[in-house]
Amino acid sequence: MRILVANVNTTQSMTDSIAAQARSVAAPGTEIVGLTPSFGADSCEGNFESYLAAIAVMDAVVSYPEPFDAVIQAGYGEHGREGLQELLDVPVVDITEAAASTAMFLGHKYSVITTLDRAVPLIEDRLKLAGLDARCASVRASGMAVLELEEEPERAVEAIIEQALIAVRDDKAEVIVLGCGGMAGLDEAIRRRAGVPVVDGVASAVIIAEGLVRMGLSTSKVRTYAAPRPKTVVGWPLSAVAAPSAAAPAVAEVAR
Template sequence: MRILVLNPNTTASMTASIRAIAEASASPGTEIVATEPLWGPESIEGHFEGYLSAAAVLDRLATYDEPFDALVMAGFGEPGREGAQELLDVPVLDIAESAAQMAMMLGHSYGVVTTLDRAVPQIRDRLLTAGLLGRCAAVRGTGLGVLELEADPERTVGAVVRIASEAVERDGAEVICLGCGGMAGLRDRVSAALGGVPVVDGVAAAVRFAESVVGLGLSTSKVRSFAPPRPKAIGGWPVSARPS
């Protein structure tokens, strides 16, 4: 089985971190291929950058020539997932919905710890659209920008633990979801600092769900909502040239 993991921003070091946790989480025999768009924002912190990234992600997929059995979209709450479901014939999973789905199997309510506070409404909207907001106790920001997560790992862990503790103690969250692909790999340290509260890494959860969906011989329904795009002229599309 070959799973493509797509970082929605163009920061290669973040792609490498996401690849590492995806490979560590995959079952024996599962090959992980990780990449990022060929153009677009270096990080996604708001709707404007999110929609630019969605176009860049779809462009990357439209010009990606290697075969794969499932796609994991490693942005937490960014747009574009539905477009990928229309474009591709393989299962498409995103880390926000995968993390929330897994968290609800582990506790009555869950909390999401993310980056900047401005990301909170966007994540809540994504969970609402997915039908997953009802059991979300809180979505809280750490105040750290996406690119800051890698700059000082100790500061990042401290901030995530502090905000996660608030979600558990004040909001009643029983499980914590790491609300950014850039937080990949923090799960064990955060869980230990919280006294064993389950912590879900969305990249790891999505990889495991992808394996299950492919293993069961299932994929995205094409009968209505995610039917393939209708054939028509799209000026300037795709933006990037296919590799020769």
Template sequence: MRIVVTNCNTTRAMTDEIVRGARAAAGPGTTVTGLTPAWGPESAEGWLDSHLSAAAVLDTLRTYEGPYDAVVMAGFGEHGREGARELVDVPVVDITEAAAHLACLLGRRYGVVTTLDRSRGQIEDSLRTAGVDRNCAAVVGTGLHVLDVDASLRTEEAFVAAAERACAAGAEVLVLGCAGMTGLRRAVADRLGLPVVDGVAAAVKLAESLVGLGLTTSRAGGYAKPLPKRRSWGAPADDRP
């Protein structure tokens, strides 16, 4: 099985980290290919970045020639999920919803620990429109920028502190609310004694599950194929500022 994982930003080092996480989660017969958008934001932090990222990721998917069996969208709380479902004929799983789906199976309420507080609203909306917000106790920010999340003790401390606030709000399970945090999962889980779900890993398993069962996106209604029409993906070259 061939899974394509799309980073939501243009930072190749982050794609590499995401691919490492995806491969660690993938089953024996699964290959993982990472895609980095050729345009968009270097990191997605806020609505503007998210809207830009969505178009760039869709452009990336649109021009990728495959072949592949499923798409994992690795932007936590970022837009584009539904457009990808229209675009491709294989299952699409977004890491935001994926982490939440698995978290629901592990405890009564889950909490999301993310980077900047400004991303909380997008994550709440993304969980809501995916239909999996009901058992979310809290979305909590660490104050870290996306590109500052690393394997350092400082990152770990920030996540543990934020996780404790999520637990005080009722979370029994934690979700890592950013891609590229796979390395952090074990440390946080050990320190808190709670299950911690990484969205990239969760999305890989859900994508494998759907492909394994021969299931793909419904074409009835919301996710019908895009209509044929004129579309251009970026300004004409001589208009670029």
């Protein structure tokens, strides 16, 4: 079985660590393929980047030349999963939902520890839409930016543990969910320190994706996620018509 694991940002090293985390729990015979979008931001920390990532991930997946059995969208709290479900016949698993769903088997309430405070409402919104928020005790920010997780893993672990302990004590969380694809691999260290189960979204998504394939289940096509109706779509896939380069202007100059 081949599972595509799509990073939502353009940072290749993050794709690599996500794929490594996926492989660490994959069953024998499961091939994990890491995908990096060809356009978008080097980290997603807000709606603008997330919407761009939604399209960039769809672009990367539909451009992938080989057959595959399932897709994992490996961004925490990001947009786009529903679009992939429309475009594909194979199962699509979002790590936000995979982690929440897994956490709910382990305790009465769970908390998510994510990166920056500004990402908290995005995650809350995704969990609400997914109908997985009823037992979410809190979503807390560690204050670490996405790329800092890679650069300073020790500090990241400390910052996450600090919030995890507050979540357990004050919010009454019994399980901690790591709320960023870039936290893949930190679960073991945090579990040891926080004394509660720590759920990683990428690992959870691999289990669920493999399981759906084994059970012969895939996205229902009768309504919400039916294939797009035939129509004229200008400029799709974007990567086929665009010639983006690293020299393209950063958003800060464009936006303000």
